[in-house]
Amino acid sequence: MKGTPAILPKNLKILKELGEQVQLARLRRKFSAEQVAERAGLGRKTVYNIEQGSPSVSMGSYLQVLFVLGLEKDLTMVASSDPLGRKLQDAGIVTGKRAPKQTKKS
Numbered sequence: 001m002k003g004t005p006a007i008l009p010k011n012l013k014i015l016k017e018l019g020e021q022v023q024l025a026r027l028r029r030k031f032s033a034e035q036v037a038e039r040a041g042l043g044r045k046t047v048y049n050i051e052q053g054s055p056s057v058s059m060g061s062y063l064q065v066l067f068v069l070g071l072e073k074d075l076t077m078v079a080s081s082d083p084l085g086r087k088l089q090d091a092g093i094v095t096g097k098r099a100p101k102q103t104k105k106s
Contacts, residue, residue: 007055019053022062025069026051040064 007015026036037047042061049057050065066072 012053012055015053015055017053018062019051022065022069023051025071029069031069036065036068039068 026033033047033051034044037044040047040061042064046057046061047065050062063072063075066075
């Protein structure tokens with residue numbers, strides 16, 4: 001049985017900041033959390049969890065709320081600027097599509 005992956009404190013902080021930004025965007029639009037939930041097809045508790053930066057909420061739910069707020073295009077900006085990846089690409093380092101198979105140690 002797979003467990004929930006451990007979320008590093010640094011990443012939890014990022015999620016919390018994202019949730020705060022979503023909440024501020026909602027408040028600037030003068031939408032209640034109930035209105036956002038209804039328009040996004042989500043429960044009020046899910047919107048609350050998003051605004052708290054909960055890692056247990058699906059990416060799709062985050063996207064639905066961003067759509068209601070007119071901010072869905074912001075999600076496409078993630079990883080659009082990738083300096084490290086571009087340096088690796090320019091250096092000609094070839095990466096396979098899959099990780100190499102691991103051999104069993106005896």
